[in-house]
Amino acid sequence: MGKQDLLPGTLDMMVLHVLTRGTLHGYAIAQLLKQLSSDVLQVEEGSLYPALQRLERNGWIDGEWGLSANSRRARFYKLTADGKKHLAAERASYREVSGAIARVMGMA
Amino acid sequence: MWRRLRYWLRIAERERLLREEMDVHLAMLADEFQEDGMSRKDAEAAARRQFGSGIRFGEDSRQMWIARWAGDLAQDVLYAGRSLRRQPGLAVVAALSSGLGIAACALIFGVANHALLRTLPVEEPSCAVSLYGKNIVRGKSGQSLSYPDVEDLREARSLRGIAIFSLTPGTVAAAGDPQRYWGMVVSANYFDVARPGFTIGRGFDSATDDRPGGAPVVVLSYSLWQARFAGDRQLVGKPAVINGRKMTVIGVTKPGFRGTEAMLYADFWVPLSQEQAMGGFSANKHDRGSQWLMATARLQDGVSLAEASAEVEGIGLRLSSAYPETNKDRRFDLQVAGRVNPGARVMLGVFFLMLLIVAGLVHLTSCANVANMLLARSSARRREIATRLAIGAGRGRLVRQLLTESVLLALPGGLLGYVLAHWGVATLSLAQLPFSAPIDLTLALDTRAMLFAAILSVATGVVFGLAPALSATKMSLVGGLKEEAEWFGKSRRFTLRNALVVAQVAVCTVLLVCSGLFLRSVSAAYRIDLGFERNNLLLASFDPSLHGYTPPMAEALVDRIVASVEALPGVRSVALGSTVPLNLEGTQNAFEPETEDGGEGARAHAEIYSVSHGYFDTLGIRFLQGEDFPRGAPSEDIVIVNRTLAGRAFAGGNALGRYLRYQGRRLRIAAVVADSKSRTIGEDARNCLYFPIAREMRGSTMSGMTLLVRTAGEPLAFAATVREQIRRIDQAVAVFQVRSMEQQVERALTMARLTAWLFGLAGAIGVVIAAAGLTGVIGFSVARRTKEIGIRMALGARPGLVLLSILREGLLLTSLGAAAGLALAAALARMAAGFLYGISSTDSLTFIAAPLLLLSIALSACYLPARRAAQLDPLRALRHE
Structure with missing residues (x-):
């Protein structure tokens, strides 16, 4: 099975979800996304940062500079309360849409 | 301005951080690849590959963080510069025509600004005020004060020191012929209140310089010092002979200081105690009814002009009940020193407004022309614009691009206008007034006038660029790309271009009618019986x-x-x-x-x-x-x-x-x-x-x-x-103003002739501009209708008929404009009736001749393109394009 591009609009949701695990920097987020999808989903890592900026601007995540494990200066992101609410909403609507798609495709 | 700058700085900072963050990411990726056994160089390359396209990143983040217009602006300016370089002719014509208009506006603004809003060249000018008397029955302010009134005004606690002065002429004998200058007799505290600063020496000292019978002393203005005393730095302590009396020069003021009243400028100052020696024209000091003094004062620290005015008003009220026989209708008035006397301000304001309207009208006609040229150009650029629209440029973006071009087109005009205005002001400063009052026309264009010219030129660019830009980007893509300009395109007769021409013609009509009225009025003035014989009469004044x-x-x-x-x-x-x-x-x-x-x-x-x-x-x-x-x-x-x-x-x-x-x-x-x-x-x-x-x-x-x-x-x-x-x-x-009575009469007509000349010049420029505009519009319409005309002629239309139909189009536009202009001119002329001699403001000759002149000029302007249309070879016309 080859690598798949993301469904549009799902990157934000997945980033928010990954951040429920704790405070992470961009590289770690990208790694986790890859691992969690068992290497199926290919995030173009360059597009991760605009997404992070967008999320931060909307107040869903908070970024702070800190030191990474191998002591590089990196920006660490954590989920805000607003972000959690937004994630829940996204999750619900995604479930609805994907369920509907599955039903249409006769998979459910 | 500052907020925007800070926003910008923050954006730059953000972008830097974002880049740093991504560099870290790249480094981490590269670390990992290196651990897998790649060389560092390969690892970095692989990391970049995996990270994705840098350009993509750039676009995204810029869209997110940088105010997009800023980046686009630079691009617009570059692009506009390139596209203008390809059409230097357009650029030159636009610069010239908008330059003339801007020059006229900036000149008048500069003069008005100088006359109405000048700041006095003294220390702390903002708290220097002038005191005036006003008559509440006649509603007139800006009057002189009597000596007892000033003494009572000294009670005002919001004022610090009141200095009084009165204008006086004086003959200054220095190297060369004796010459007459205007000076002031002033109270000894005058320079303590006015505080102009001194080039050499000092001002009067209340203790020593203003005693009756004291040694006569004088303070000179910088310009008199330069003109008559060769700027002698050792002059202090030496005598100057004024009105035949030796007076010791004790100081020379800083350049630019000519007293605290706008337009009434003095060149020397002597203490009031020498007033008798200066000709003793003043009335009784103790007569409350004789108003011969002007006054200036300083506001007490922290006191506003309004508070001081209120107090002074109160004193006026008290005096009016205490001395009803002289002060019944009299109150007092304060204003910032150095401004035009309130009695003259309204009149002067109206005058300048009128001039500004005329200049603005000329400027508008030239704007309309440039707009028309841009319209013609944008229809020539249809394909370019359509292509850009087709590949996804936003309409707003394109409009902005075109506006940038037109603003860029107007900026040289602004520069030219400013230079011309400067020159005009220099010329005006040399003008002689027809009366002997000490009114100074020395003018300068300050930064405010410069700013005005700059803003005006940008506004000009936007005004004449907006309509063409909007119309250029509102097109059907398919039509535009095929360059299939609707060739039976007379469906829309009243296009924007036509509207512009109509407006131009209307403005010209107004200008021509006004200049006609004033010219007729001047020539009528020469025929007016003066009641005396003006020929062979010499006048010479002395005092x-x-x-x-x-x-x-x-x-x-x-x-x-x-x-x-x-x-x-x-x-x-x-x-x-x-x-x-x-x-x-x-x-x-x-x-x-x-x-x-x-x-x-x-x-x-x-x-x-x-x-x-x-x-x-x-x-x-x-x-x-x-x-x-x-x-x-x-x-x-x-x-x-x-x-x-x-x-x-x-x-x-x-x-x-x-x-x-x-x-x-x-x-x-x-x-x-x-x-x-x-x-x-x-x-x-x-x-x-x-x-x-x-x-x-x-x-x-x-x-x-x-x-x-x-x-x-x-x-x-x-x-x-x-x-x-x-x-x-x-x-x-000193003998001054030696002139013939003919000259005296000429001078009395100066204003009228100047006005006629001004309107005439404006009208002439306007007519040339409008004629060019008309030729352009008709020419454009002929070019667009080439195919249609070809078909008509192929079907048997005679050339004469074609000629007539084209001329009719031009005539229609002109008549519409002339009609609108006549209505407007009639309204304006009624306002100007007070300035007209010997003719009525509805002078039929003018109101018939002006539009006729305009129509005949318009006809000849249309004739060239019309003849071209009539001489079309039908075969070639049909193959046109």
Whole structure:
């Protein structure tokens, strides 16, 4: 099975979800996304940062500079309360849409 | 501005952080690849590959964080610059035409700004104020004050120190001929209040410099110091001779300081105690009714102008109840020092507004033309624009791009305009005014005027670019790409371009009608009967009171001067007047005619003249009844009146031998003379009272006394001789304003001629611009209709018919514009009626001739493209494109 591009609009949701695990920097987020999808989903890592900026601007995540494990200066992101609410909403609507798609495709 | 800058700085900072963050990410990725066994270089390359496209990142993040317009702006400017370089002709024409308009507007703005909003060159100008009297019944402010009123105003606690001053002329004898300058007699605290700063020396000291009988001292202006004393830095302590008296120079003010009143500028200052020596023109110090002083003061720290005004108003109210006989209708007024006298401000404001409207109209017509050129160009660029639209450029983005181009097009115009305005101001500063008041026209364009020109040129670019930009980007893509300009395109007759031409023609009509009215008015003014003979009359002014002459001494001097000039060959007669007609100034005073039974008739006002024997004969004013004053002082208190006064004040007009009362005197009317113009050519007949100057040999403060010389030939040929005669009698006496009566009349018409000239120039420029615009529009429409015309001709339409149909199009546009313009002009002319002599504001000749002229110019402007259309070869026309 080859690598798949993301469904549009799902990157934000997945980033928010990954951040429920704790405070992470961009590289770690990208790694986790890859691992969690068992290497199926290919995030173009360059597009991760605009997404992070967008999320931060909307107040869903908070970024702070800190030191990474191998002591590089990196920006660490954590989920805000607003972000959690937004994630829940996204999750619900995604479930609805994907369920509907599955039903249409006769998979459910 | 500052907020935007900070926003920008933050954006740059954000972008830097974002980049740093991504660099970390890249480094981490590369670390991982290196651990897998790649070389560092390969690992970095692989990391970049995996990270994705840098460009993509750039676009995304920029869209997110940088205000997009900023990045686009630079691009727009570059692109616009390139596209303009390809069309230098357009750029030059646009710069020239908008430059002219901007120059006119900036010039007038600069002059108005200087006259109305100048800041005084003194320390802390914001708390320097001028004090005026105002009459609440007549609603007039900006009047002078009486000495007792000023003393009472000193109670005002919101004011710190009130300095008083009064204008006075003085003859300054230094190297070369004696010359007449304007100065001020001032209270000793004047310089402590005005605080102009000194180039050398100091101002007056209240303790030492203002004692009656003290040693005479004088402070000079920088320009007088430069002009007459060669900028001698050792001048302090040396004497200067003013009005024949040696005065010790104690200081020279900083450049630019000419007193605290706008437009009334002084070149020297002497203490009030020397006022008698300066000619002693002032009235009784203790007379509350005689207002001869102007005043300036400083606001107390932390006191606002409004608070001080309120206090001063209160004092006025108190004085009006304490001294009702002099102060009943009188209050006081404060304003920032250095501004135009409030009495003149409204008039001046209206005047400038009118000028600004004219300049603005010319500017608008030139804008319309540039807009038209841009419209034509944008239709030539349809394909380019359509292509850009097709590949996804937003319409807003394109409009902005086009606007950038037009603003860029207007900026050189702004620069040119500013340079032209500068030049114009320099020329204006040299202008001579037709009267002798100390009014300074030295002008300068300051930063405010520069800013105005800059803003105006950007606004110009937007105004003339907006319509073309909007219309250029509103098109069907398919049509635009196929360049299939709707070739039966006369479906929309009234396009934007046509509207612009109509507007241009309307503006031109207004300008032409106005210039026609003023021109007709000037030529009518020359035909107006002045009531005196203007040819072969020389006028020369001098003022003996400025040279220490008391009236009796002056009489001897004047007698010698008259006798020596009379003896010159070619001189027919000589007379003397305190003032002469059309000096644009004068004195008005009240008098009461005496009724037949010895009672007092209704009070009236009259122009006051003091004249010598032979004045009426020399001027050519006829005696209707009675005879001239005798040579020398008459034994009886007599007066001569003009016909208008006789008719108005004495029922039946038989005034000869009757009496009138004037300032406590009872005067017998010795003669009645014909009417003549007194102050202006356009005026209705005024009451005039002529007193015998021999009774009190004194001229007017403003213009001294004037010698009238009736000559046998060209009067100006006698100018040098007359000057020489006076100099031989007393070489200290300054002779000024030697002119012929013809020149005097010309000068009296200066404003009218200037106005006519201004409108005429504006109208001429406007007509040229509009004609060019019309040719362009018609030419464009012919080009667009080439195919249609070809078909028509192929179907048998004769060339003459084609010609006519094209001409009809142009004529329609012109007529529409002319009609609109006539309506507008009629409204404007009604406003200007007060400035017109001898013709009505609906002068039919002007209102018929102006549009006819315009129509004929329009027809010839349309003829060229129309003939081209008529000469089309149908075959080639059909193959057109």
